[in-house]
Amino acid sequence: MTSLSGSRDKKLADILRAGPIVPVITLERVDDAVPLARALVAGGLRLLEITLRTPAAADSAAAIIQEVPEAIVGIGTVLTPRDLERAQALGARYALSPGATPALLEAAAGSEMPFIPGIATASELMGALEHGFQTVKFFPAVASGGIPALKALAGPFPQARFCPTGGIDEKNARDWLTLPNVVAIGGSWVCQTSDIRAKAWNDITAKAERAVMSIKA
Numbered sequence: 001m002t003s004l005s006g007s008r009d010k011k012l013a014d015i016l017r018a019g020p021i022v023p024v025i026t027l028e029r030v031d032d033a034v035p036l037a038r039a040l041v042a043g044g045l046r047l048l049e050i051t052l053r054t055p056a057a058a059d060s061a062a063a064i065i066q067e068v069p070e071a072i073v074g075i076g077t078v079l080t081p082r083d084l085e086r087a088q089a090l091g092a093r094y095a096l097s098p099g100a101t102p103a104l105l106e107a108a109a110g111s112e113m114p115f116i117p118g119i120a121t122a123s124e125l126m127g128a129l130e131h132g133f134q135t136v137k138f139f140p141a142v143a144s145g146g147i148p149a150l151k152a153l154a155g156p157f158p159q160a161r162f163c164p165t166g167g168i169d170e171k172n173a174r175d176w177l178t179l180p181n182v183v184a185i186g187g188s189w190v191c192q193t194s195d196i197r198a199k200a201w202n203d204i205t206a207k208a209e210r211a212v213m214s215i216k217a
């Protein structure tokens with residue numbers, strides 16, 4: 001293990017301790033960023049993923065980093081080495097991707113930024129492991145075979161750790177987290193676009209609280 005990957009892995013382990021639920025956030029308006037982050041933190045969710053899917057994403061992430069210190073901000077939908085650089089320049093603590101190209105894996109392997117590549121197959125997982133990434137996003141988790149698929153991957157890849165995302169909600173969150181190789185789960189169910197558009201911050205806090213309750217016994 002190089003010292004770069006060692007320090008990156010340690011940072012990621014520290015970050016994931018604030019989980020295990022990662023709300024996947026898509027912001028259309030920068031003004032919604034800080035109230036949304038505060039609503040999630042108030043509901044017990046500190047580990048955030050701001051997707052780079054909208055023109056408002058970067059400024060939204062910057063506003064949360066600046067104004068909501070309790071939030072641990074990651075940048076999602078990182079598709080290219082350039083996106084990874086943007087995430088780092090914003091001061092995000094970590095970055096995630098729904099997939100992984102060789103160029104993105106190479107850029108991430110040479111960076112200090114903790115990075116969680118996305119995989120949906122054994123071969124994609126092998127690509128991530130080859131580049132030193134043992135913690136991966138399993139995306140789209142339910143559509144790619146759900147819990148049986150992840151249990152099957154545990155056989156040949158006992159060293160891999162997963163953050164399943166895609167199709168997870170408060171009904172199945174706990175089932176995923178009972179798998180020993182699942183370190184976090186991600187999903188948009190706690191911060192739906194309709195609730196953000198309606199500025200339903202109290203409802204979002206209530207959904208976050210319910211999500212936290214749903215993974216307890």
Ligand SMILES: O=C(O)C(=O)C[C@H](O)[C@H](O)COP(=O)(O)O
Binds near residue numbers: 051
């Ligand atoms: O954009 C990314 O970086 C992704 O990895 C995709 C998201 O994590 C999923 O789209 C969330 O899925 P849902 O919870 O089913 O809405």
